[in-house]
Amino acid sequence: METVTIKLLAERLKLSTATISKALGDSHEISEVTKKRVFDLAKELNYVPNAYASSLRKNKSKTIAVLIPEVADSFFSIALNGIEEVAIEKGYHTLIYLTHEKLEREKAILSELLYGRVDGALMSVSSETDSFEHIEDFGKKLPVVFFDRVASAPATAKITTNDFECGYLATKHLIEAGCKRIVMLSISKSLSIISERSSGFQKAVADHQLDPATCEVVNCIGEGKTVHTTLTSILQGNNRPDGIIATVERLTTDIYLVCQQLGLQIPDDVKVVCFSNQASAVILNPSLTTITQPAFEMGRAAAKALLKRLKNPYINLEEESEIIPSVLTVRSSTAGKNSTF
Amino acid sequence: METVTIKLLAERLKLSTATISKALGDSHEISEVTKKRVFDLAKELNYVPNAYASSLRKNKSKTIAVLIPEVADSFFSIALNGIEEVAIEKGYHTLIYLTHEKLEREKAILSELLYGRVDGALMSVSSETDSFEHIEDFGKKLPVVFFDRVASAPATAKITTNDFECGYLATKHLIEAGCKRIVMLSISKSLSIISERSSGFQKAVADHQLDPATCEVVNCIGEGKTVHTTLTSILQGNNRPDGIIATVERLTTDIYLVCQQLGLQIPDDVKVVCFSNQASAVILNPSLTTITQPAFEMGRAAAKALLKRLKNPYINLEEESEIIPSVLTVRSSTAGKNSTF
Incomplete structure (x- = not known):
C-alpha cells in the first residue's frame, strides 16, 4: 500500500508541499477553500502525519x-x-x-x-x-x-524547575548556618534533576572553599542497601556530616528516624533541608526546611x-x-x- | 438487529441454556467439543454477555x-x-x-x-x-x-476494613487517656467509611457514659468553610474538645497548625488520633497516634x-x-x- 505523505497530497492537488503543510496546520495564510480540499483528500486517503499523529486520526482519543x-x-x-x-x-x-x-x-x-x-x-x-x-x-x-x-x-x-540554582541555594544556606561537612542524598545516577542539583551543590561547595572530600553526593538506592542502612552508616562516626540535603521527599522520614536512633539532634548536630512539597513539613519535629517546587x-x-x-x-x-x-x-x-x- | 442471548445460542445449538452458561464459564462439566461449538457460535454472532462483558469481547483490553x-x-x-x-x-x-x-x-x-x-x-x-x-x-x-x-x-x-470497630477503638483509647469531650472530624455526610466510624464513635461514647452533647461528629468540608476555619472555631472557647479523631489523613496538618496557633499543647490540652497511613506520623511533633489501614x-x-x-x-x-x-x-x-x- 502506498504511504500517504504530504508530497502525495501535494501532487494530487497540484499544490506545493508547503501549502499542504500550512493547510494541515490551519495557517491563516491559506484560504478556507484550499484548506477544505486538503483536509478532504487527507481524510479520504486516511493520511496519518508521522511525527504528529492524532491531528487527523479518525478516532481522536481526546x-x-x-x-x-x-x-x-x-x-x-x-x-x-x-x-x-x-x-x-x-x-x-x-x-x-x-x-x-x-x-x-x-x-x-x-x-x-x-x-x-x-x-x-x-x-x-x-x-x-x-x-x-x-x-x-x-x-x-x-x-x-x-x-x-x-x-x-x-x-x-x-x-x-531551577534545579541547579536550588542545589546551590540549599548548600549555601547550610554553609551559612555553619555546616562544614555536607552530604547530598541521591536516588539515581542518571536522573536529570539529581545531576542538576548535584552540580549546584558542588559549585556551592567550591565557591565557599569547603573540603570537597567531606562534601559528597551519596546514592541511597540500589546495590542491596536500604535508605535506612545507608543513612545509618553515613551518620555514624566522628567525621559524620553536619548538614544533609535530601533530593527527594521520601528520604525525610528515614533521615529523622536515623538521627533519633543515633541520638543526633536536628538542627544542633545535623541540619536538614529536603526537596519536598509535603504539607506536613511544617508540623514535623523539628519543622523541616524545604526547597518547595512549583x-x-x-x-x-x-x-x-x-x-x-x-x-x-x-x-x-x-x-x-x-x-x-x-x-x-x-x-x-x-x-x-x-x-x- | 436480533439481540444475541444465551437463549438464542441454546436454540441454535439445541442445547440447554444451563449448558451454554457452563460452557461460556469454562466449566469442567462440559466437554471440550461442546465448549468449542458454543464459543464458535458465540464468536460468529458476536455475542456480548450482558452483566459480564469482556470475557468474549473480540478485543479484551486486559x-x-x-x-x-x-x-x-x-x-x-x-x-x-x-x-x-x-x-x-x-x-x-x-x-x-x-x-x-x-x-x-x-x-x-x-x-x-x-x-x-x-x-x-x-x-x-x-x-x-x-x-x-x-x-x-x-x-x-x-x-x-x-x-x-x-x-x-x-x-x-x-x-x-473494620471501620466501626476502629471508630470505637479510637474513641475508647481517648476516653482511657482521660478525654471527656471528643470530636470526630468528618469530610462527608454520605461516605460509608465515615458513617461506620461515626457509629463506632457514638457507641463508645454511650458505652462509657460520656455526655453525647459534648461528643459530636463535625463535618469539616463544604458550606463555604475551610478545614482551618472550622477547626479554629471548634477549638476556641472554654468548652473546647479535649480529644480529636480525624477520619481522614489530610486533616492532620490543619489540626496541628490550629492547635499551635491557639497555643494548645498536644497531647496535654488536646489529644489527637488520625486515620492515617502517612509514614511521617512517627516524626511529627508530637508523633501521631494513628489507626493504620491495611x-x-x-x-x-x-x-x-x-x-x-x-x-x-x-x-x-x-x-x-x-x-x-x-x-x-x-x-x-x-x-x-x-x-x-
Missing part, C-alpha cells in the same frame, strides 16, 4: 497519558492536580501510569500506548532510565512533553504545552519549554545554635 | 480502571501499589482516574469507561457520592469492585477479586467481599499527663 514514577511523593500528586485542571478545562481525559521507578515498566507502558489509546504523553522519567531510545521511538509517533525529570532526547518541551504550576505548564501541540501539530514543542523557579522555605531543621527559629 | 478521589492521601497511594502488584502479576494494565471528590467527575469517568477502554473497575467513591445509579448502570455492563469507600449498590465485592492488602484483595471475575464471569462477586482489620498505633499525641511516651 486522552493524554501521564507517566510518573509514583504517587506517594507530594510533588507528583500535586503536579497531577495541575495537569488534570488543564485537561478537564480543555475536555481531555487523563490516564495515569505508574512506572514504579522501573525502566522496564516505562518501556512497556510507552509501547502499549502506541496502540492508539492516547493522543500524547506527559512524563517524568524513572530513576532507572539511563537510555532514551524507547522515548524517542514513542516521540516519532506521538508528542511527548517532559516535566521535572527530563530526558535528553527526543527534542521536545521540558517543564523544569508542582501544580509545572503540571499545568506541561499539560498546556502538550494540548497546544495537539491542537496544532506544527508548533515546535521545544519552544514551549519553561523553567519555573522553586522556593527555599527556611524552618527549624536548619536553625543556627542561637537562632530563635 | 486493562482495569481504578477510580479514586485523590492520590495525595497515603491510603490511596499505597492501595494503588497493592492493586498494581496484582495487575502486573496477571498481565493487566491499570488506568488510574481521579474523581477529585466530585460526583460529576465520577459519573463522567464511569460513562466514558463503558466505551470499551477497560474490562472492569475498582473504585472508592467520592465524598460527594450520595446516589449510586451511575455505578449501578456501569455495573450492568462491566464488573466493579469497591474498596474502602463502598456504595450500597450494585451488589458486588466490597473490600473494607492499604496495600486492601488494594491487593480488590484487584484479586476483580481479576478472578474477569477470568470467570460466573463467579459471584459478592462472595469475594473481605474485611481486613486496621491497627491502632499509639504514639505521643494521645499520651496521658504522666505517660513516658
